[in-house]
Amino acid sequence: MSVPPAHEFDAVVVGSGPNGLAAAVTLARAGLSVQVLESEETLGGGARTLDLGLAPGILHDICSAGHPLALASPFFTKFDVRARGVELVAPEASYAQPLDAEPAAIAWRDAERTADGLGADAAAWRATLGALSRDQDLVVELSLGDKRSIPQALVTPRTLAAAPLFGALLGLQGTPAWSLPFRTERARALLTGVGAHAIGRLPSLALSATSALLGTIAHGVGWPIPVGGSQSIMDALVSDLRAHGGQLTTGHRVRTWRDVPPARAVLLDTTAGAAADILANRLPRPLEAALRRFRHGDAAAKVDFVLSGPVPWRDPDVALAGTQHLGGTRHQMAAAEAEVAAGRVPEHPVTLVSDPSLVDPSRIHGGLRPLWTYAHVPAGSTIDPTELVTRQIERFAPGFRDVIVTSRGIPASEMAHHNPSLVGGDISMGRVTMWDMIARPTARWDPYRLADTGWYLCSAATPPGPGVHGMNGWHAARRVLRQEFGIREMPDLSPDPRDPCVSG
Numbered sequence: 001m002s003v004p005p006a007h008e009f010d011a012v013v014v015g016s017g018p019n020g021l022a023a024a025v026t027l028a029r030a031g032l033s034v035q036v037l038e039s040e041e042t043l044g045g046g047a048r049t050l051d052l053g054l055a056p057g058i059l060h061d062i063c064s065a066g067h068p069l070a071l072a073s074p075f076f077t078k079f080d081v082r083a084r085g086v087e088l089v090a091p092e093a094s095y096a097q098p099l100d101a102e103p104a105a106i107a108w109r110d111a112e113r114t115a116d117g118l119g120a121d122a123a124a125w126r127a128t129l130g131a132l133s134r135d136q137d138l139v140v141e142l143s144l145g146d147k148r149s150i151p152q153a154l155v156t157p158r159t160l161a162a163a164p165l166f167g168a169l170l171g172l173q174g175t176p177a178w179s180l181p182f183r184t185e186r187a188r189a190l191l192t193g194v195g196a197h198a199i200g201r202l203p204s205l206a207l208s209a210t211s212a213l214l215g216t217i218a219h220g221v222g223w224p225i226p227v228g229g230s231q232s233i234m235d236a237l238v239s240d241l242r243a244h245g246g247q248l249t250t251g252h253r254v255r256t257w258r259d260v261p262p263a264r265a266v267l268l269d270t271t272a273g274a275a276a277d278i279l280a281n282r283l284p285r286p287l288e289a290a291l292r293r294f295r296h297g298d299a300a301a302k303v304d305f306v307l308s309g310p311v312p313w314r315d316p317d318v319a320l321a322g323t324q325h326l327g328g329t330r331h332q333m334a335a336a337e338a339e340v341a342a343g344r345v346p347e348h349p350v351t352l353v354s355d356p357s358l359v360d361p362s363r364i365h366g367g368l369r370p371l372w373t374y375a376h377v378p379a380g381s382t383i384d385p386t387e388l389v390t391r392q393i394e395r396f397a398p399g400f401r402d403v404i405v406t407s408r409g410i411p412a413s414e415m416a417h418h419n420p421s422l423v424g425g426d427i428s429m430g431r432v433t434m435w436d437m438i439a440r441p442t443a444r445w446d447p448y449r450l451a452d453t454g455w456y457l458c459s460a461a462t463p464p465g466p467g468v469h470g471m472n473g474w475h476a477a478r479r480v481l482r483q484e485f486g487i488r489e490m491p492d493l494s495p496d497p498r499d500p501c502v503s504g
Contacts (some may be wrong), residue, residue, distance in 0.1 A: 008261040015269030017045025020239040026477035028244040029491035039253040049229030055364030065372040071221040078493040086238040089359035090222025096321035098396035105190035105314040111219040113372030121187035133219035143213040148464040151308040193325030198432040202334040206435040267316035272441035294441035299412035300426025301385035305371035326351040349375040379424040381412040429460035
């Protein structure tokens, strides 16, 4: 009888994005030996901050910049990034929606202040986003759960009363009745711009869910920006992992299962298609076929700017927001997203903008500052987005061209060059529809476990979907602990004195 080879590690995690590191930290905290393999030379996946060589001392967030979920996510709440030296600063305005013909709509952290600025829709905003912000934990748990379990928050009388409001807002905003409950263009556009983070046709239930989640958090913990860049969050995860014996290897691309050292469990922070390639002919054929069928969504094309001064927004209040949603009215944004879905680059694409120096002066060097932007385009688009984005910002900030020192545009077709998971520029690792958010990447009861192989998927291609929240990795790690190691109690993730990042 042959003797099976010894396992080199208890668990191997492929990919060092937020979900891969969340899974690795959870497993290491449970006492397992963990190895992380990263194909790039730097750790952090889509939450890295790098010097792109555009100007001395200027660092750019290469994918994510603002972090609405860094304080609201249950994983990050338990991990407590602030206690680990990560400074997260929430601006007084979470996001802004500039308009052509009237003052911008501003989502202040203060829900009352936001409502006061929406005129005839003040009462409606208070009754929806204002009310939900008082039950932020419920909205977060409904949105970031594994879509297989009953959220614990639903069992309290207060949240039982709030749940129907959450459902009603989704229903109204995700159907042809999406003009309700708001009557003014400013309120409608303000909410629609948030949903457009998910990239897809408007209206839709999935984009409405995005609006409800991010809109609620905007009036709760806010949309914080990490001082020093997104990398600071990833560095805290890496530090904790190393403090608990985890090992990390960069420059190690996993193309097949043979590129992974022997382990009792392997977790893939990759696309569904990459998982099928790595395990080709080692999975049940129906499952492998289903992974390959999981479709990618439309794309983002990125432009990194270096500016000589702040963006000269026509409405000065826009500059007080951590994120700007540029697309104009609800109708204009819906038309632009329809063009993208039809495979055409819109003349005025929905564009997201963030200036981290708003709350982090350390990002300014020699009078120069970075500006983070991306535009929605069809998947695989080869068009350099620089002029598209410049024109869209200039639309709401006349004189923007005069403060541009230099820039770097990345077509959607090239986004995967710095992160293999961004196939064709799809930053969500799969389509964002309500069905695809639940049956992601398949409709199986356990969407993380890849049959009986000891291999798991822990990326944004699993529930709850995209976002820097670590929940996909946390949900997958919980199943690995239970199914592979018989550990049913989740480990404590709170700061440990062994971690050199923890003060005191």
